[in-house]
Amino acid sequence: MSQIELKNVCKDYKIRKRDESRSRFSEFFRPRYEAKRAVDDISFTIEPGEMVGYIGSNGAGKSTTIKMLTGILSPTTGIVRVFDRDPCKNRTKNALDMGVVFGQRTQLLWDLPVRDTFELFKTMYRLSDRDFKKQRDMLVETLEMESFLSQAVRQLSLGQRMRANLALCFLHQPKVVYLDEPTIGLDVLVKDRIRAFLRQINREQGTTVLLTTHDTGDIEEIAERLILIDSGKLLYDGDHTGFLSKYRDAGDTLEDILKRVYAE
Amino acid sequence: MHYVRVFLQIVKYLFKARLEYPGAWVGGIIAQWFSYGIFMVMVMLTVWNFGTLAGWTPEEVLFLFAMYLLAYALGASFTFNLTREFRNMAINGTMDEAFCRPMPPFLYLVATTFNIGYVSHITLSGAAMIFSITRLEISWGAGQWLWLFVTLLSGGMITACLMLLCEFPALRLRSHSPLAMFFWQGREFLQYPLTIYPRPLQFIFTAILPFSFVGFYPVQVLLGKQDGIFPHVTMWLAPAVALILAGATALVWRFVSRGYESAGT
Numbered sequence: 001m002s003q004i005e006l007k008n009v010c011k012d013y014k015i016r017k018r019d020e021s022r023s024r025f026s027e028f029f030r031p032r033y034e035a036k037r038a039v040d041d042i043s044f045t046i047e048p049g050e051m052v053g054y055i056g057s058n059g060a061g062k063s064t065t066i067k068m069l070t071g072i073l074s075p076t077t078g079i080v081r082v083f084d085r086d087p088c089k090n091r092t093k094n095a096l097d098m099g100v101v102f103g104q105r106t107q108l109l110w111d112l113p114v115r116d117t118f119e120l121f122k123t124m125y126r127l128s129d130r131d132f133k134k135q136r137d138m139l140v141e142t143l144e145m146e147s148f149l150s151q152a153v154r155q156l157s158l159g160q161r162m163r164a165n166l167a168l169c170f171l172h173q174p175k176v177v178y179l180d181e182p183t184i185g186l187d188v189l190v191k192d193r194i195r196a197f198l199r200q201i202n203r204e205q206g207t208t209v210l211l212t213t214h215d216t217g218d219i220e221e222i223a224e225r226l227i228l229i230d231s232g233k234l235l236y237d238g239d240h241t242g243f244l245s246k247y248r249d250a251g252d253t254l255e256d257i258l259k260r261v262y263a264e
Numbered sequence: 265m266h267y268v269r270v271f272l273q274i275v276k277y278l279f280k281a282r283l284e285y286p287g288a289w290v291g292g293i294i295a296q297w298f299s300y301g302i303f304m305v306m307v308m309l310t311v312w313n314f315g316t317l318a319g320w321t322p323e324e325v326l327f328l329f330a331m332y333l334l335a336y337a338l339g340a341s342f343t344f345n346l347t348r349e350f351r352n353m354a355i356n357g358t359m360d361e362a363f364c365r366p367m368p369p370f371l372y373l374v375a376t377t378f379n380i381g382y383v384s385h386i387t388l389s390g391a392a393m394i395f396s397i398t399r400l401e402i403s404w405g406a407g408q409w410l411w412l413f414v415t416l417l418s419g420g421m422i423t424a425c426l427m428l429l430c431e432f433p434a435l436r437l438r439s440h441s442p443l444a445m446f447f448w449q450g451r452e453f454l455q456y457p458l459t460i461y462p463r464p465l466q467f468i469f470t471a472i473l474p475f476s477f478v479g480f481y482p483v484q485v486l487l488g489k490q491d492g493i494f495p496h497v498t499m500w501l502a503p504a505v506a507l508i509l510a511g512a513t514a515l516v517w518r519f520v521s522r523g524y525e526s527a528g529t
Contacts, residue, residue, distance in 0.1 A: 013525060067526055072363045095366040107361060111281035120277060124270050125366060152284070 001084060002045035003176060003208055004069060009078030011039040011064050011232075038064040040232035041078070048175065049206045051198070053213065053223025057262040061232040062212040063102075066178045069210070070100050082176065096125065099169035099177040103184050106161055107168055108153040114164045115149050118171065125172035132171070139167040142197050159190035166194060170201060176208040183215050195221045216254040228261065235261070267367055274375040282380050289381070296384035304329060304392055307455070318459040324487055327396035329455055330389045332479040335419025336451065337385035343424045345377035347431035347444075354438040357527030370517055400487075408486055415482035418506035422478050423451075425509035428517070435520045451475055459491045466493055474509070477502040 012035040019032065039061040046052055056062050067073040068080050071087035071094055080087060087094050101107075108117045122132045140146055143163040148156055156164065162182065169177055179198075183191045195218065201207055211222060219226065226243050228236040236243055247257045282289050307329060311322040320328070353359040362369035362376075404412075430447035434440060454475040458466050469476045470493045482502040484495060492498060 067360070070360075070364050072360050072524075072526055091363055092366050092368065095364055098364070100364050102360065105358075105361075109277055109281060111284045112277060116277055116280070120270075120273055123273050126266065 002081075003048045003083060004044075004046040004210070005079070005081040005084075006045075006065070006068075007043050007079040007081075009039055009042045009065075009068065009075045009080055010037060011061070011068060011073065012037050012076045037232050039068070039075070039229075042229065042232070042234045043078075044227060044234065044237050046176075046208060046210065048208055049202065051202050051209045051211070051222055051224045053211055053219045053226045054229070055213065055219060055226060055258070056229040058214075060229045062229065063180055064232075065229075066100070066180050066210070066212065069178060070094075070098065096172065097175045099172070099174040101162075101165050101169050101177075101179050101182050103181045104158070104162075106153065106165055108161065108164055110153050113150045113152055114145070114156075117153075117164075117168060121168055121171050127172060131173070135171055135173055136167075139170060142200060143167050143193065159186050162186060162190065163194070166197065170207070173205060174207065176210070179209065179211045179213075181213055182211065183213065183218055191215070191217060198222050216258065220254060230262065230264075267371055270367060271371065271375045275378050275380070278376075278378055279380050292381055293384035293387075296381075297388050300333065300385065300388055303455075304388075318457045319489075319491070320457045321400075323396045323399040325457065326392055327400065327487070328457060328479050328483050330392035330396060331416070331419065331483055332451075332454055333385055333389035334393065335416055335478045336423050337382040337389060338416060338420030339423030339425075340385075340427065341379050341382040342374050343427045344382075345379045346373055347427055347434075349373075349377060350431055350434035350441070351439060354435050354524070355527065357525075359521075359524055360526055369521065402486075404486070411482070411485055415486075415502055418482070418502040419478040421506040422474065422502070422509055425506070425513040426450075426473065426475070428513050429509070432516050432520050436523055446473060454479060457491065463493075470498060474505050477505045 014033050015036045017032040017034040018027070042061075042065065054062050054065065064073065068075050069082055069087060071082075071091040074080075074088040082094055083097055085094060108114060109120070118132075118136055121127075127135075140149060143166065145160075145163055145167060148160050148164075153161065153164070166179075166182065169179075183194055186194070198209055198211075199222065202209055209222070211218060213219060220240075223240070225239055226236060227234065228243070236246065244254075244257070247261055249256075252260075304326060308322045308326055311317045311320070311325050317325055349358070359369070359373070362372045365372045427447050430443040431441045433443055450469070450473045453461065453465070453469060458469060458476045458480040461469075466476075470481075476492065477498075481492060481495070481498045482500075484490060484492075484499045490496060490499070
């Protein structure tokens, strides 16, 4: 059975329709709204242990999809199943099996050392002392966090914070991890470390990773499978080689391809 | 039980984080003591000059005020910071995190926004309560002490629920809640005995904005009074009102959280 399943999923947002021809009075007392389709009839499945790059231009619907998978948003139409459950109706249960990182949003306790958030997550995710210690030690070593584990989060650099966020996300050994632009704004060394970490944890713990990114390095080094969406519609779903043979012109780099696809 | 443990651990870390800025914390406590303390003295002196206020002695008015402040502090500790955040949550999508945790989102939000600062209100109102009980030379049995405890919990819950119900619209409107003033201005009336106000206002604060169940009605059981609207019945209703409001708050939360649309990341 697939771990993640989306079937004909659409998501509409209600947005204010501004009409210059209408008077301010009418706009104020009778505002009009229209539905903006952020995700448009998307279907795909993801099997356990896959490393999937979910790519598309800004506003393509990537984050909306992830929010539906995590149970933050519910689809307007269609079916979303994660671990064969509706994520919106089983948030608490699903949260035990998933991890999520949203770009530069931190889930760390801002004024306290990183280790305190680790301790809090240990209780929250009901981890045994043994499992907690084993996983924490592995994460601290792999992400080279020992030097700043006792430092207040507010005093960490962006790269250190992102590593700590990633470690937290994997602390309870989730089956699926959603990473929404995890390398945004990071230097090349930190990016390399994070990519190596994701490959390692996928290999060793079989964690499924769904990653949205604009960084071609992430796509080339992490994603074995690519799902490309544009204006909410699914354009491509398959492996790297298939993607290149479908979109590549002679001499194109991956960046050239993405520029062309996004512009079309 | 697991959620209680998580809740307490989050509060422990919030307290620890507060202690990172000890000057601001202690300064805030002293400022609140000063502000409410002056108000209490002013009310006491005013009533003392007139003899009684609608039949309430200065000590009884002080006891009523202490009840009101203690119940407010107990309730607002859980909801004040949270309601301040509603607008930001709706605009910037900061509620996302709560939906990704292995516990009920509302409980997670209440825990992570718990306000340690109300220790100032609690200590001051506690001291005022002890002072007024001593001055009133009250000798209560176990039943009255139990009623005081139940009443404080009910009052805290009524305060928290009314605050939430008046502030929830901010989550839908992505702006300040227009109902908020009913809570923040409404509660000001309840610092004095309800019976000093005209009958229509008494009705409003009994049946529509039931602030009078935070202090006025349940206190009558303790002080042996019978004032207000149907006092022989209403004086016993605080726990029931708290439960009804808690149910209403849970229903409204379900409605407003279902409409949450997050924000672009």
